[in-house]
Amino acid sequence: MTDEILPAIAGEILTGDAALSVAGQDWGKLIHARPALVVRPASVTDVAVVLRFAAARGLPVAARGAGHSPYGQGQVEGGIVLDMTSLRPRRVVTGDLVSVDAGARWREVLETTLPHGLAPPVLTDYLELTVAGTLVVGGIGGATHHHGTQTDGVVELEVVTGTGEVLTCSRETNADLFDAVLAGLGQCGVITRVTLRLTPAPARARRWKLYYDTLPAFLADQRAVVRDGRFDYVEGQLIPVEDGWRYMLEAVAYHTPPAEPSESALLDSLEFDESEDEDTAYFDFLNRMADGEAALRAMGSWFRPHPWLNVFLTDYTVERFVAETLAATGESELGATGLILLYPVRNDRLKTALFSVPPGELSWLFSPLRVGSPEDPPHNARLLELNVDLYRKARALGGKVYPSNALPMSTEDWRAHFGDAWPKLADAKARYAPGNLLNPGQRLHW
Ligand SMILES: Cc1cc2nc3c(=O)[nH]c(=O)nc-3n(C[C@H](O)[C@H](O)[C@H](O)COP(=O)(O)OP(=O)(O)OC[C@H]3O[C@@H](n4cnc5c(N)ncnc54)[C@H](O)[C@@H]3O)c2cc1C
Structure with missing residues (x-):
């Protein structure tokens, strides 16, 4: 493709090894598709020039944001990567x-x-x-x-x-x-x-970490607080301990002094076994991963393969599915710095046409965030197989994916995932981006 020259743009066109290598990897470190060019557009006009050029020649193009996809979703072999972080800031x-x-x-x-x-x-x-x-x-x-x-x-x-x-x-x-x-x-x-x-x-965030010894008690309290909406923020984590698992409900109430959240109104009805709390500035709470990122970078774990999985489970299958998965999960399946998230969302709050969750009042995000090994590709392949097995099992029980996964999805898998919304997506794709040239790393081709 490089024998044809891209029209002049205000941004940069990069063909050097460093730029192509960066664009040929992502957070997952599992897929490596090297593009022919990386374009750093300065404006919407640059993006339009590139997409017209590519469409006329049948060249595939992938947009790239922060490159935190787990499985090549923003990569394109031999095509053009548009590095969208170079757009001029206009906020x-x-x-x-x-x-x-x-x-x-x-x-x-x-x-x-x-x-x-x-x-x-x-x-x-x-x-x-x-x-x-x-x-x-x-x-x-x-x-x-x-x-x-x-x-x-x-x-x-x-x-x-x-x-x-x-x-x-x-x-x-x-x-x-x-x-x-x-x-x-x-x-x-x-x-x-x-x-x-x-x-x-708000000005501040009061954050409680509520620990449970049993999965049913943890799930019951998550259900209760998500249904009545007493906290502003609710997530949860499953924590490996010596003789099994512990469960942590993470709940946050935002406040602006002199108003204060009432701890007894929020916590008295809950059945946790231990708790911790802290009160921080709102931004510091939102940016809480910054310290973790620095630590993981320092220990190298940030740069390891990340065969992550995110699935949504139905309310009536979550307990058994999670218990069975945890029984088969140890450090070898998760990695020393891996973690598992589990929390419910209310389906009635989800309005986006293509955002697919299982039927029912609640859907549970279940995310084994595995860390693999740069020296052991067969081990990483096994972790991917575990993802495929869990995905198949979840799907057979009415589950869906949250679509940021290390999973070799096929077009048929996506068709099943989108269900009734599929024809709308297919029609729009045929109308606005025919030819399967855009973001092929998502593996939707027809
Ligand atoms: C540490 C970490 C924490 C995370 N936490 C959360 C979380 O709390 N909640 C959550 O929902 N997700 C979370 N994710 C998942 C994350 O939201 C997705 O993987 C997301 O797609 C990554 O965004 P990105 O900017 O890195 O995009 P990229 O990985 O660069 O791209 C993602 C996809 O979007 C496409 N794309 C990028 N820019 C554009 C554009 N301008 N136009 C069209 N397509 C575009 C790409 O082609 C690709 O297909 C997390 C991921 C990581 C690594």
């Missing part, structure tokens, strides 16, 4: 809305909105992910049981379609494109600009 708060370049990280969004006393209602646990990178999968966090996914807070998008057309879309304008882009795995266009609704930001 503007107007009323209760913020408009940002799509390659902005959630930390940068917060740095823009907090001086106005505002914040996005749902944030991911890790703030260094890009806005578009999480919007193509949904974006879930401890506030999802109140406010849905990050995609539910999107008001408007600017998108460059696979054919290079620049379109604005919202619930009112080009609604088919809007619905196909949010949680649509980047199949219909490249997001260049995002307008999000904001909510008032």
